Amino acid sequence: MSVTPRVLLSIDYEPVFALFRWYDGLKDPARRREIDNGFTRQAIDPILEQLGDSRASIYLVGEIVEWYPEVPQKIVSAGHELGLHCHIHRPLGNVRELAEDLRASAAWCTVWCARLSRTHDRDQ
Ligand SMILES: [Zn+2]
Numbered sequence: 001m002s003v004t005p006r007v008l009l010s011i012d013y014e015p016v017f018a019l020f021r022w023y024d025g026l027k028d029p030a031r032r033r034e035i036d037n038g039f040t041r042q043a044i045d046p047i048l049e050q051l052g053d054s055r056a057s058i059y060l061v062g063e064i065v066e067w068y069p070e071v072p073q074k075i076v077s078a079g080h081e082l083g084l085h086c087h088i089h090r091p092l093g094n095v096r097e098l099a100e101d102l103r104a105s106a107a108w109c110t111v112w113c114a115r116l117s118r119t120h121d122r123d124q
Pocket of ligand 1: 012014018085088
C-alpha cells in the first residue's frame with residue numbers, strides 16, 4: 001500500500017506588513033487595513049491562477065477575512081484547503097492571547113474550514 005499525499009504545498013496568506021515585525025504592536029484594525037492597502041485582496045487572484053489545478057493548503061490570517069470577506073470564498077471555491085494562520089499576525093505571548101485570537105476567527109473559520117472538512121469526508 002502506498003500513501004499519496006493530498007496536499008504538497010502550504011501557503012501562509014498574511015498581510016504584506018506581517019513580514020516587517022515593527023507592525024506587531026499596531027492594534028488599530030482600521031490602520032492595519034489601511035497599511036495593507038488592498039494588497040491581500042488583490043494578490044489572491046494571481047496566486048490561485050498560478051496554482052491552476054494543483055491543490056494547496058492555504059492558512060489565512062483572520063483579519064483579512066474582516067477586510068475582504070470574499071478571500072476565503074475564493075480559496076475554497078478554487079478547491080484548496082483553508083486553515084487558520086492566526087487572527088492578527090503577531091507573537092502570541094500566553095494562553096489568554098491565544099484563546100482571544102482563536103475566538104476572533106472562530107466564526108469565519110467554522111463556516112469555511114468546516115465546509116472543506118465535509119468535502120474531504122465525502123471524498124474519502
Ligand atoms: Zn506568518
